[in-house]
Amino acid sequence: MRYPFLDLKAAGAPLMEELQEAATRVIASGWYLRGEETAALEREMATLCQTDHCVAVSNGLDALRLVLRAWLEMGRLQPGDKVAVQANTYIASVLAITDSGLTPVLIDPYDRTFNLHPALLELELEKQPDIKALMPVHLYGTPCWGFGMSELIEKHNLLVLEDNAQAIGARAAWPGLHGTKTTGSLGHAAATSFYPTKNVGALGDAGCVTTNDAELAATVRALANYGSDTRYHNIYRGFNCRMDEMQAALLRVKLRHLSEETARRQAVAEAYNETIMSPYVIKPDIDPGMRQVWHQYVVQVASPMRDAFRQHLAAGGVGTDIHYAVPPHRQPCYSNEFGNLDLPVTDTLAGRVVSLPIAPPITVDDARAIAEIINRFAI
Amino acid sequence: MRYPFLDLKAAGAPLMEELQEAATRVIASGWYLRGEETAALEREMATLCQTDHCVAVSNGLDALRLVLRAWLEMGRLQPGDKVAVQANTYIASVLAITDSGLTPVLIDPYDRTFNLHPALLELELEKQPDIKALMPVHLYGTPCWGFGMSELIEKHNLLVLEDNAQAIGARAAWPGLHGTKTTGSLGHAAATSFYPTKNVGALGDAGCVTTNDAELAATVRALANYGSDTRYHNIYRGFNCRMDEMQAALLRVKLRHLSEETARRQAVAEAYNETIMSPYVIKPDIDPGMRQVWHQYVVQVASPMRDAFRQHLAAGGVGTDIHYAVPPHRQPCYSNEFGNLDLPVTDTLAGRVVSLPIAPPITVDDARAIAEIINRFAI
Numbered sequence: 117m118r119y120p121f122l123d124l125k126a127a128g129a130p131l132m133e134e135l136q137e138a139a140t141r142v143i144a145s146g147w148y149l150r151g152e153e154t155a156a157l158e159r160e161m162a163t164l165c166q167t168d169h170c171v172a173v174s175n176g177l178d179a180l181r182l183v184l185r186a187w188l189e190m191g192r193l194q195p196g197d198k199v200a201v202q203a204n205t206y207i208a209s210v211l212a213i214t215d216s217g218l219t220p221v222l223i224d225p226y227d228r229t230f231n232l233h234p235a236l237l238e239l240e241l242e243k244q245p246d247i248k249a250l251m252p253v254h255l256y257g258t259p260c261w262g263f264g265m266s267e268l269i270e271k272h273n274l275l276v277l278e279d280n281a282q283a284i285g286a287r288a289a290w291p292g293l294h295g296t297k298t299t300g301s302l303g304h305a306a307a308t309s310f311y312p313t314k315n316v317g318a319l320g321d322a323g324c325v326t327t328n329d330a331e332l333a334a335t336v337r338a339l340a341n342y343g344s345d346t347r348y349h350n351i352y353r354g355f356n357c358r359m360d361e362m363q364a365a366l367l368r369v370k371l372r373h374l375s376e377e378t379a380r381r382q383a384v385a386e387a388y389n390e391t392i393m394s395p396y397v398i399k400p401d402i403d404p405g406m407r408q409v410w411h412q413y414v415v416q417v418a419s420p421m422r423d424a425f426r427q428h429l430a431a432g433g434v435g436t437d438i439h440y441a442v443p444p445h446r447q448p449c450y451s452n453e454f455g456n457l458d459l460p461v462t463d464t465l466a467g468r469v470v471s472l473p474i475a476p477p478i479t480v481d482d483a484r485a486i487a488e489i490i491n492r493f494a495i
Numbered sequence: 496m497r498y499p500f501l502d503l504k505a506a507g508a509p510l511m512e513e514l515q516e517a518a519t520r521v522i523a524s525g526w527y528l529r530g531e532e533t534a535a536l537e538r539e540m541a542t543l544c545q546t547d548h549c550v551a552v553s554n555g556l557d558a559l560r561l562v563l564r565a566w567l568e569m570g571r572l573q574p575g576d577k578v579a580v581q582a583n584t585y586i587a588s589v590l591a592i593t594d595s596g597l598t599p600v601l602i603d604p605y606d607r608t609f610n611l612h613p614a615l616l617e618l619e620l621e622k623q624p625d626i627k628a629l630m631p632v633h634l635y636g637t638p639c640w641g642f643g644m645s646e647l648i649e650k651h652n653l654l655v656l657e658d659n660a661q662a663i664g665a666r667a668a669w670p671g672l673h674g675t676k677t678t679g680s681l682g683h684a685a686a687t688s689f690y691p692t693k694n695v696g697a698l699g700d701a702g703c704v705t706t707n708d709a710e711l712a713a714t715v716r717a718l719a720n721y722g723s724d725t726r727y728h729n730i731y732r733g734f735n736c737r738m739d740e741m742q743a744a745l746l747r748v749k750l751r752h753l754s755e756e757t758a759r760r761q762a763v764a765e766a767y768n769e770t771i772m773s774p775y776v777i778k779p780d781i782d783p784g785m786r787q788v789w790h791q792y793v794v795q796v797a798s799p800m801r802d803a804f805r806q807h808l809a810a811g812g813v814g815t816d817i818h819y820a821v822p823p824h825r826q827p828c829y830s831n832e833f834g835n836l837d838l839p840v841t842d843t844l845a846g847r848v849v850s851l852p853i854a855p856p857i858t859v860d861d862a863r864a865i866a867e868i869i870n871r872f873a874i
Contacts, residue, residue, distance in 0.1 A: 125525025132522065139518040139741075143511065146504025148691045148698045174553060174700075177721070177735040207721060207729050214732055312527045319527045320739025321553075342556070342586060343828055348819060350586050350826040353593055356556040360699025362518075362741060440727060447729040449722055 119473050119486055121435030127476040131369055138365040153364040160371055165300030167326040169333035172359035173340050175321040176281040176309025180212030183277050183305045183325055186335035189352055201251040202232045203443055203462040209253055209279050210444040221247055222445055224461040228401055231260035234268050241272050249275040254283030254299050257411035261288040261302050276303030284308055284316050285378050287407035300326040315411055316370045322363040381410035387480045388413055391487035412439055413474040419467030421495050432489035437471045498852050498865055500814030506855040510748055517744040532743040539750055544679030546705040548712035551738035552719050554700040555660040555688025559591035562656050562684045562704055565714035568731055580630040581611045582822055582841040588632055588658050589823040600626055601824055603840040607780055610639035613647050620651050628654040633662030633678050636790035640667040640681050655682030663687055663695050664757050666786035679705040694790055695749045701742040760789040766859045767792055770866035791818055792853040798846030800874055811868035816850045
């Protein structure tokens with residue numbers, strides 16, 4: 117395929133030398149867990165997210181789980197408490213909630229942003245005033261944070277855990293805020309994923325928790341290390357969710373290139389938005405108040421035409437993907453409990469979304485060429 | 496220190512070139528999870544353990560958790576079921592049980608082997624006939640499997656999950672068995688840890704599950720990958736517990752050297768046993784029927800003298816460690832629930848055990864020199 121949806125080998129090629137150097141350094145060090153590379157990555161991520169603390173962990177799902185478990189240990193949440201989350205998220209968001217013995221409240225997103233909308237969220241909070249926590253998912257790299265979100269959170273006294281898996285380095289702005297605020301610092305805690313395809317991708321699984329809450333950071337760190345605060349002293353019934361030095365060192369290389377990577381994604385997204393003219397395609401909004409980082413560039417095509425659209429693109433050498441074809445409430449593991457929920461926007465989106473190539477090495481010229489192919493689609 | 500307890504840098508030095516080559520190969524491949532390296536490691540581990548299946552996972556604790564969770568999903572265990580385990584194990588064994596909503600039954604070990612003894616286990620099974628599963632821990636590298644164990648398991652219809660974290664490549668023998676059987680294949684499933692200090696150590700966290708049960712292997716594999724059997728199709732409420740290609744490739748290097756590493760450990764243990772003559776020291780048994788792999792070489796020193804003994808060794812340039820000073824039932828996270836249990840052997844051992852240096856690059860000559868220092872201990 118001329119424009120594969122994803123080509124991690126080509127994506128990594130320009131960084132090959134730096135990655136090799138990082139791996140060599142870790143192998144030679146004889147120190148493989150909880151060392152200097154991990155500490156340095158934590159400092160760099162805290163700086164990027166503008167938070168006081170960062171705890172490097174095993175992956176994005178574990179980052180979410182550890183924060184929820186920590187809040188349970190700290191008494192900030194009680195077993196069974198309700199956590200609101202957008203229904204069109206990747207299943208990991210919901211798995212973190214149910215694995216922690218909490219109750220997910222799945223809410224339809226606003227189809228313009230794919231994200232929770234404060235006004236729609238407020239309607240749900242009025243219906244279910246016992247919602248205790250909120251997990252805004254910055255889906256596809258767009259901050260899930262709009263006008264009125266902060267006030268809503270304060271009014272309903274919500275604990276907020278950002279699912280920042282797809283939005284590293286994104287920034288939100290809203291009326292009344294002077295400047296912008298980085299995702300990962302918007303809520304009381306945030307979980308970031310470094311899965312290989314992410315904007316900052318490890319060469320394996322990795323993730324982190326960012327927060328300004330020192331007690332939460334310490335609790336997460338202990339829970340991720342068998343529940344021990346010092347060696348062989350277990351204050352919690354914990355897990356093993358540590359990031360290793362190898363992935364930390366490799367991630368530090370990737371992190372050094374984040375600005376240019378984000379700029380490339382933004383340029384590609386703008387090129388798509390400028391050149392896609394097909395009447396069959398709804399393009400995503402580029403919101404001037406949000407520094408979107410475009411983990412995915414997702415268009416909508418009416419569901420009866422979607423297969424034909426993807427086939428047309430494939431015939432033109434363009435790979436596509438669907439994020440996500442089956443929403444969590446329709447997955448076999450949740451359908452008994454949540455399958456009867458009325459989530460029309462989520463169900464509609466699941467039938468319409470198509471992700472276009474945006475990962476490296478896709479260029480602005482590639483995006484224009486792909487847009488031309490899209491514009492020739494007819495049914 | 497002339498003989499540090501652990502020196503991973505020195506231990507890794509002879510393999511440096513092979514490890515670098517493996518890392519280079521993975522970085523260049525562009526494939527970082529669920530790929531050829533992981534599949535090859537799984538085949539190699541299944542061969543080593545003489546099992547039909549191996550599933551590579553994130554670490555040893557997750558390997559234990561995933562098997563228990565899988566048995567719950569498969570209906571082989573029910574929430575709250577009792578799982579017997581030796582009380583002097585590392586806390587991870589117990590964390591796996593409680594995290595799965597099961598009930599640990601902590602049993603005192605036999606102080607000659609540090610392991611469960613079938614006769615002592617039988618007494619407990621008579622008292623608590625509702626024990627459904629057994630987690631024999633092959634502590635320090637000695638198979639926890641003696642005469643009568645297989646019959647006992649059959650008689651009480653126990654599900655058996657070996658905690659093989661410390662005993663990779665060990666083999667058990669018992670009257671009636673022709674030849675030997677490798678740990679990792681003794682029970683219905685086994686969990687192995689590749690923590691960096693283990694006999695086969697990753698450069699980070701890693702683990703695996705071995706079993707002859709195809710359904711269990713498939714369930715563990717799905718649970719470790721968000722509960723999905725195929726992409727974006729979640730049949731279970733799963734986790735992210737995958738081993739990455741980097742660690743798999745590095746482990747394959749280590750695995751190639753396991754025979755020589757085990758031989759070195761056995762020679763060092765024999766040298767210790769031959770040359771330690773101190774009347775203050777109880778040496779571990781070398782059981783001719785068990786191919787012990789000596790993850791730790793653990794002696795016992797009466798507790799009032801243990802600190803002085805360790806200080807004497809430190810003054811002689813010998814590092815030591817304690818595995819484990821605080822048993823699980825005395826840890827803060829369990830003491831409310833289990834602190835009142837009467838486990839005199841476990842408590843006594845916690846005060847007496849001392850681990851001597853046995854990890855690479857310790858040689859037979861080093862062991863003899865350390866034994867000389869031990870033999871000069873007097874109080």
